[in-house]
Amino acid sequence: MQVIEGATTNSKANLSPVSDIIHALQNILARSQSVTVCRFRYMIGCRFIDDEQIPDLETPYCRLPNTDQTAIPKGQRLISTIITERQQQLDAVLHEISGLETVMDGIKNLHQQLVEKKDRITQSMNLHKGLGSALWRLPNELLSHIFVYCLPEAKYLSPESEPPMLLTRICRRWREVALGIPSLWCRLCMEFVNNSDWQWAAVRYNSWLKRSRGCPLSLELHCDADDLTKLRSLLRPYINQISSLSIKISVPGTQPELLLKDLPALQELTIWWNHDDPPIAQSISRLPSTLxxxxxxxxxxxxxxxxxxxxxxxxxxxxxxxxxxxxxxxxxxxxxxxxxxxxxxxxxxxxxxxxxxxxxxxxxxxxxxxxxxxxxxxxxxxxxxxxxxxxxxxxxxxxxxxxxxxxxxxxxxxxxxxxxxxxxxxxxxxxxxxxxxxxxxxxxxxxxxxxxxxx
The missing domain is CATH 3.80.10 (Leucine-rich repeat, LRR (right-handed beta-alpha superhelix))
Structure with missing residues (x-):
């Protein structure tokens, strides 16, 4: 144990390489294993272990068939003296275990650092391998056209892992290219159906819509919330961009005009409205002539x-x-x-x-x-x-x-x-x-x- 502690201390003091630490630990473990010889003997239900590193714990009292004090041979050490000695031995072993655990924790931390270093090296290696591929050498303009063709055929897109969001997670260059293509961000399905975290959803949708940079928008709105004021506020900065709008409202008494008024660029409207109050015809009459x-x-x-x-x-x-x-x-x-x-x-x-x-x-x-x-x-x-x-x-x-x-x-x-x-x-x-x-x-x-x- 003293050798291990010394090796650890010297490593910190001399800032030796990790390979030196590994070599020193291997030598210590090899010496420890080469000098260990275990021998087991069984006598009258007692188990004895003789080892150069483990002290001989055998005493005459282990051979007695009972604890009758009259049978204890004369001249032997008192039982209390043996117990005191064993306590000292136990304290020494516990101290060594504690020290070894400290060293093992240090080795675990060192192992974690090496794993992280390995991951960074692998990432860098893969990046530089990619630099040699034909795909990496494509100009941004051509990469932009490829990204557009990657979009699903669905009329409205969901802000999940499918393109275009997936394209932003490949590498830094792809993310920059994808965020610089407004046409990738012009179709969006916005769901506010029993949404417990409305604020989080609004931030996510707003981030998407900002990337459209003024291009015409095609939006699908699922509105089961009976208060559309917040949704109208979210869409206000993009009102002049909305050219296609699909709305599904299933809450009685909802005012559809909150979403249908002031849409100067609207060309296509789909609305599912299964309530007579208020009549949907009143809202339709206010739609722009661009429809x-x-x-x-x-x-x-x-x-x-x-x-x-x-x-x-x-x-x-x-x-x-x-x-x-x-x-x-x-x-x-x-x-x-x-x-x-x-x-x-x-x-x-x-x-x-x-x-x-x-x-x-x-x-x-x-x-x-x-x-x-x-x-x-x-x-x-x-x-x-x-x-x-x-x-x-x-x-x-x-x-x-x-x-x-x-x-x-x-x-x-x-x-x-x-x-x-x-x-x-x-x-x-x-x-x-x-x-x-x-x-x-x-x-x-x-x-x-x-x-x-x-x-």
Whole structure:
């Protein structure tokens, strides 16, 4: 033990290399193992160990079969003297154990330092190996284009480990390049659903949005919090950048205009709103004239709702909406002269029998109709009033029964260049071979598709 302590002290004093310390310890352990000879003897249940480093603890009393004091040979040392001697030996051993543990702790610390040194050397070696690769020699401009192609195809990105966040964790150069590309940070999904740490989430989203540096933003907002004031405050510095916005609100009484007002660059809006209070039409009427695409889900529109949003419809090119009356359908088309694509869910509570005023829409290329409940029964009256001379794709979802004669009359009257007729849904309308032949006769290159959705 004295040798080990001396070696440790000299190492600190002389600042010897780690290899010298390791060599000295190896020598000490080798000498210790070479001089140790253990011998075990068993006599009357007692175990004896003779060792040059371990003292001989054998006494005449170990051979006695009992502790009868009359049997103790005369002239032997008193038992108390032996106990005192053993206590001294025990104290010496405990002292040596304590010293050895101190040395072992020092060795553990030295080992940890060496492991950390090894990791730093490995990191440096890998870095310099990378310097010789072709990827490292790519100019920043080319690396930027590669990063853009690394982005997922999803319309909105989550600030997790997927690109672009993953690109910032490879190396310092990649992080600098990624943070210098605003287009990497223009799509973001922001979730505030029962968020217990709103402040932390706001800091994370704000950091992402800052990197967009004024580029147009596409945002998706999941808002189950009934107070949107903080979210509006978070988005305020980026209001002029928001060009695409998707909102899902599921809390009754929430004021959607908090998120929909003052969006001067908005071109695309998707909003899921399943509450009647307040009416969503009031908020839509305040949207800017820059809006070109509008999708409203889980909220039914009548003629009055559509009329109240009149200023918005004139500029729209794409609309997806739920309508509860055939005349509201026609009224929407009348207010959307530039409409190219229209997808409508119809739920007509009463079967329409009275004819509607004829109307021709010259720019509509795609028409999708999803029939709900009694919606299909009033479609013939609606189709009889329509003319769509530019229609290319006609898709129907669960339109049962299929109004073949009304649809054929619409297509003949419109003289449109129809390319696809699509039947979709969990249940799809069936057409006979004769009806199929009639459609093919009108449009020889027509593609008729049937797609059944799995429940």
């Amino acid at each position: 070109r695409s509008l999708l409203v889900g889980e909220s039914w529109f009548d003629v009055g709702d559509i009329s109240s949003s009149n200023p918005v419809w004139a500029h729209l090119i794409n609309v997806q909406i739920d309508i509860i009356r055939p005349n509201a359908f026609l009224h929407l088309l009348q207010l959307c002269p530039n409409l190219s694509s229209l997808a409508v869910s119809t739920d007509f509570p009463q079967i329409q029998t009275q004819p509607l005023e004829p109307f021709t829409h010259t720019k509509l290329r795609f028409l999708g109709i999803d029939s709900v409940f009694l919606g299909a029964h009033s479609l013939p009256v609606l189709f009889d009033a329509l003319s769509l001379p530019n229609l290319r794709v006609f898709e129907t979802c669960e339109v049962i029964p299929w109004p073949h004669e009304a649809v054929k009359a619409l297509l003949v009257r419109s003289k449109c260049p129809l390319e696809s007729l699509i039947f979709s849904g969990r249940r799809i309308a069936t057409i006979t071979d004769e009806q199929r032949a009639e459609y093919t006769a009108l449009f020889p290159s027509l593609e008729i598709v049937s797609t059944v959705y799995q429940t």
